[in-house]
Amino acid sequence: MKGIYIHIPFCSKKCIYCDFTVFDTNNRFLEELFKEYTDLVCVEIDLRFQEILNNKDFKTLYIGGGTPSFIGVENLLRILDKIFLYVPFSQFEEITIEANPEDVSLDFVKRIKEMGISRVSLGIQSMSEKALEKLSRRNTPQINRTALENLANVGFDNINVDLIFDVPQVPLEDVINSLDVVLQYNVVKHVSAYGLTVEEFTPLKLFVDRGIIKYGSSFEEQFIAIHEYLTSRGFRHYEISNYAIPGYESKHNLLYWRRQEYLGIGVSACGFVRRGDSSEKRYQNVLSINAYRDMLFRGELPVRYEEFLTRNEAFDELVMLGLRTSEGIDLEQVRTFVDDERYNIFLAKANNFISQGFLELCDRKLIPTLKGWIIHNSLVFELTS
């Protein structure tokens, strides 16, 4: 099983906490820009698929950003059509698009439904006015509601909502209230709940450093409260930040954590491909549109770097990604990556974490507990060093 990821690097306004590669679209001729970008993405799709002999394995498609909904339906349609030239529509088990609520008009949802999109991931972030304001988002609770209604009305039944918690000065009640509102729509089968992260080089970081925004993290409290709430409502907590009604887990995202292959297409997109049994390659595309255009015009893949993973690196990834999910990591698989000595050290450390309640052993698999997830980085660090 393989996936395809397509990156749309535009947002109408960059959010203060965002460290993705997105381009501010102020003072640009948007229509021309989006059209050109779409053309370029189509060229890359051609280039990428020329190399690929077996297209049968591609089962998921994910259009992310940025804000894919922002570039308009026509452009999205062109991208999908291009993809379907190489991988027939019927072969896909999941086609997701990310959308911001303010773009989700009735017309928009109708058109994307027609296109064959099966899953929509909606960047709601919160149902609290105060929180949305703090995050300087464009949407309001009312816009969020309308978006959900529109989606439900045209028959989307596999909706993810993105929520942010642990926002400075936004209390737990507001978070739980947001969940309450969202779950009134039974088409919401998936919730991604992200603890706000103060990333380097973001305005948020600047504000926090200068004391303009006071940030005393209540991550742990809210993380646990959300877990209790959603699991009691039939959701399965299947990844640190992801919950789903069983059967509605994101197939595409699972592929990342299971270290399965995916093509990355678009500016700054990353991909992961295997050649033969052993060689594993990660690549990332160039970060600027100019470089992207130049390389494609020259007929080159717009790659910024690529690396072939060593066994150690693959092992680090296995632990880092595996422990994000409730599937955990398979001890047999660990064994194939490390020698006996290192394996024994690994086991000793894992046992120590089991006794402290951070991990559990189940069917020869190491599964993180809720407590373990909260300190995921420390677990990974210890287990891989």
Place this chain on the structure above:
Amino acid sequence: MFDKSRIRNFSIIAHIDHGKSTLADRLLEVGGVKEKSDSDTPALDFMPVEREHGITVKAQSATFEYRSKDGNTYLLNLIDTPGHIDFNYEVRRALKACEGVILLVDATQGVQAQTITNFLLAMEEGLEILPVINKIDLPNANIEATKEEIEKELGIPADDAILISAKNGTGIEELVEAIIARIPPPKGDVNLPLKALVFDSFYDNYKGVVAKIRVFDGVVKPGDEILFMGGQKKYKVEELGYMALKFIKKEELGAGEVGYLIGNIKSISDFTVGDTITLSSNPTKEPLPGYREPKPMVFACIFPTENQDFNDLKEVMMKLKLTDASIVFEPVNSISLGMGFKCGFLGLLHMQIVMERLETEFGVSVISTIPTVKYKVNLKNGEVVYVENPLEMPDPTKIDSIEEPYALVTIIVPETYIGDVMELMQNKRAIQKSMSYIDSKRVEIKYEMPLSEVIYGFFDNLKSATSGYASMDYEFIGYRESDIVKLDILVNGKPVDALSFLVHRDQAVYKGRELVRKLQKLIPRHLFPIAIQAAIGSKVIAREDIAPLRKDVTAKCYGGDVTRKRKLLEKQKEGKKKLKMIGNVSIPQEAFVEVMKINQ
């Protein structure tokens, strides 16, 4: 072999930054050893630490030929020496290989504290002294005043002092002619049995141990069997020659010559700088006097970090000792840090340089305990013990009294800064002994103060209090009784012996608090709470807590994040190499470094 009468061996000595290494560059250029260049980094300052700090740490020698106006070709051997007080020992060693010195004085600064100290060393050795005034290109150069100071302060005539600019090359030829004319050729006799001094050495990865020697009598050739008279070890000479930024092989080295020698020297420990070399078949009767062992002033223990091995460190310390004979060390065992070395350094800068060299030149990372001076402890039973490490402090109930070392500090400063100096000295437990004018604008002030106050950053404080105008020197004058206590640091109730230090009681609470606060910032959060305490005996005088990790998780990790997150993990692991485990708490190397600074 070169005709002895046309050999000149000399050192360049001066106060720090007066331009010794820059002058050496110019001399190497007229000697054709080095291409002309405008580089600001002197060719002889080739150690990475020297380039980093812009100072000379190690004396370096270079040999070149020069055709004089008199028509003869001379063999000149120069040794560039460091100016900083901590490396004084390097100067002493260099002088033993010379017949004369260039005493360089910066015309914008005049005679400074180390000008006097180094001048006195050269006098002690009975060397010919050539006063040379440098930096005359600078607009604020004051040649007349500098001459006056040389005459008044050093008591030598200065009207024939040579005026140069080491930077732009003015006066260099004249200087070389003066060296030839005024510095005497070496004495000694090629027909006597071999007598050569090992004045320096180092370890080369390809050639092994390399000795730098000065031949006083006789001749030495490849193939000779030589005897190290101190170590009583015999070796066969494999190669010898001159040093001139590179190694120039020669057939022999004879009386008066300076060069390098490589033998099949296997063990680094067989060998000491200051030893005398002779031929085993025809040995000389008396060895040369050698060197006085340098007196370390600052002591600290160093330990390998997490991923490093004690045996590697031991090997490296031996190699370091070859190039830096002034460092003394012996193994020590710490409960919290394991096996390491207790080291004696000549000063804090020396210690810092050694630590950096270990890391950059030898690739071992170490952590050190807080540097300390040597205390004298009088026990109730009448015994006296010297303590160079808080770990060695006897049980307090057995102690009658503790004495700490005192120093006589000489400060030279423009009179406008007298007030600033006095202000600074107030917090240093210093007693003023004298004050006198050395010229119309500058005074010399002498203080007696605890050596520990001198070594911890005092020089930096003095420099900044006087806008860089003060220079200073100090000498040990003896022990005086003092109220010294041992301050312990406890991490989760466990004493970390490596963080203990000895301190005057009046400063204990302040320093204890400061240290605990710093550690709280430097030790990362763990999965469990951590308490950091400072205590004197069983009395806790300061405490800070580190709350356990509440959140150590990345919210998002999708296809685009994997590489970046993995690289972050790798970096974190790289950082871990510099951690030291105390019980189950990992303490970063910086913590130990910060702790060192606490005393400043």
